[in-house]
Amino acid sequence: MSVKGRQYPKAQAGAPLVVFDFDHTLYDGDSGSHLFAWLIRRSWWRRLLALLIAPVFGPMVAFLPTRRFGIRGFIWVGTVGFHRPRDLDALIDRYVALHTEQIRQRLLPQAIEVLHRHREAGDRVVVATGAPPELARAILAFVAHEDMPVVGTQVGPSLFGIGAKRHCHHAMKMTMLREAGFSDEIAVAYSDSTADLPLLLAARRAVVVNPQHRNIEIFRRRLPADTVYLNWGCAKRAGEPVT
Template sequence: MNAGPYPTPRDDAPLVVFDFDHTLYDGDSGSHLFAWLIRRNPLRVLAALLATPVLGPMVACLPTRRWGISGYVWIGSFGLHAAREFDRMIDRYVATHREQIAARLLPAALEVFAGHRAQGDRVVVATGAPPELARAILAFVAHEDVPVIGTAVGPRLGAVVATRHCHHREKMRMLRERGYGDIEMAYSDSSADLPLLQSARRPVVVNPKAGRVEMFRQVLPPGTPILNWGCRDRGGDPL
């Protein structure tokens, strides 16, 4: 899957923002990474199991999601003392799981992604995953030069934790801080990305949970596409 060369976007070219998980990638890339980090050692697995009654509900609840995710990241990364060490572990994970990860990239999504680049749009990925993870995966399909905004991590108590979760309204703040404010199109699966979708002139919902489809129809403009790009366990109109 070689994406090929693309024109350099003009400064006034339309801005197109893609979420990553369940949008370009079939699944939650961060969860797959953190599970690998934890499984490296039986003591980490035990710690994660003991912590799940507390951390699990925190991850499921929007206001506390960052803290729940940080807990699992801390368990998986204990012994690392800097973000660059964490990035090296990400690169190691991607290098040793190339086939599994590549199989999760959605061909229909990549075709749309490449189409925007080919027509000269400014394409940005904004994800709740660590940005190094999304960049390393996009390198599989020659899109490593696309700007990625993601969850920031930093050292704490002998490990690394999420210091700024690129999620919900915080995702919009992080985009604006990088100069991405006037969004032409946005693609996402998640109700947590409603601020992003509602900020776009032309939102597109892809691979939503089936139970969320009606909600998207109610809160987004009439005629907003709600598509399925190949996630078999998700809703949306088939291609």
């Protein structure tokens, strides 16, 4: 699966802009949840604190309007005692180093190959994710060059811990892409999530990858009739299997 040894042509200004979501698109699962579960499990008192806030913050995670507040609560539990974004970056590096084999197994080979083909064609490729960008970069470093642009959730100090200051999610993902310099028309967008409908609708071609079965009808109502629905290896997800 590794493409680190491959050489890519330098993307030129005006080249097609291609945007990939990360979780359930390039990575089988929710990378941020995996990270913060590990952060919480590091000590008994963090586990206890997570249990105490779960009745309030857990249901928030399940609903789009309140998801960022729910996620923020569990990020805080995992990082209380740390105050700087670089503290979280150091914890991310430690997490990735301790879970290298599990993370490699979660990267989706078909997805990485599609990403590689876009880069080989000279397209401008960016990953836009709700996870902290350092996490996505550290994971992608297994299979991609370090120059892979990543736009992700911004974090900062929050009540004796670290919290999400700007969640790269839903319409905010489009705002953060533009602010990062990716303001051209999007040629192709790949995502699994209905939260990325603003991104998919902005693209000339939307590709829905590994969607949840319950969301297929939502996509079909909102996206063009010729939208492609693919499964890149997430066994419990919908989409046409790719061989």
